[in-house]
Amino acid sequence: MPAGPIRAFINLKILAFFWLTAALLSVLANLNGALDIFLASLFYTEGQGWSAAGAAPWTWLYHWGPIPGIGLALFCFVGVIAGFFSPSWARMRKPLLAVFLTIVVGSGLIVNGVLKPYWGRPRPNQAAEFGGLMDYRPPLSPGIPGAGHSFPSGHASIAFALMGLIALRKTRPRAAGLGVAGGMALGGLVGLARMVQGDHFFSDVVWSGNIMFLTAVSMDYLVSAPSLFRRWKNITRSKVCVFCAALILSAAASSLYYVLVHRAPYYESHSQGLGLGKQRGPVYIHLDEPYVDAQVIFTQDGRQGEQGRVHVTSWGLGERNAGVALKEYREVKDGALHVRCTIVRSGRFARLDHKVILALPPAMKGQFNIHFVQ
Incomplete structure (x- = not known):
């Protein structure tokens, strides 16, 4: 583990303090919507709307900002598979699995699969304060499911997903530090682009980063916890247990798919x-x-x-x-x-x-x- 700033930057306690502080400030500032409304008003002009929405670099960030996160997910998936066949990739299998699960569970399931469609928060361009027909809703105040897909930011979440590289802190600490820093920077830029375009409030972006960070830490812990893997190995020795586990997982996955796609x-x-x-x-x-x-x-x-x-x-x-x-x-x-x-x-x-x-x-x-x- 290198000394100095990289060691400090990838320390979980420091990161946790940073993101929880950001979340607390976001909630406190948005109890009456003042900060959200003020920041959104910087990009909105009466009679012209969101005039910079179609300008560079915001459109570029909108279209290309998620690409690094998607590419990272594909790379980690291939790396996990390669770990079963190549000794050189075997020791990277768990960290890469944690990164892959961070992207799939955090951005794919939690943010885009559940919260965005079910939370019911109108976007800035749907709010009455900016020419829309819906009332502004604070970030932690759920509305009618489907009535707005503002909370949290989906594009920002896949950009923040680079923070999942924190799972490499033991084997590749420098890559972990760069990944977390890059995830914060890219997620912030993509989130800013979505604010300029009138599609997300500031609090949507902050909470997108919070969710991705907490997911990254959770997946890293679950995948790297030795006791969990020892229990899994004991379970897999019984074919009946393996069959039952596969059956339960298949039923859960099918039910989740049905609810998310057909309901x-x-x-x-x-x-x-x-x-x-x-x-x-x-x-x-x-x-x-x-x-x-x-x-x-x-x-x-x-x-x-x-x-x-x-x-x-x-x-x-x-x-x-x-x-x-x-x-x-x-x-x-x-x-x-x-x-x-x-x-x-x-x-x-x-x-x-x-x-x-x-x-x-x-x-x-x-x-x-x-x-x-x-």
């Missing part, structure tokens, strides 16, 4: 302007699917449409590629306007609910009668 949360809103400025007769809003709620709101918000706008919000559980589109057409019968909204599904849904809102400017209050029809 993914879905949440999306569609709206359509109606142009009701000259309407005097009754208005009928038809939806071809049952809905759980329908209401009329009167608002001065120009985003709702100065001449009236119908909003249909859909949420539920379905396949990951499932989606909903809204088709609307109008017809006039005996002076009454009928607005017919058709829900067009793509993919399969296990459950899908809808809410209909007709947004009107206050000047239209009492101008005509409104009816919702299922």
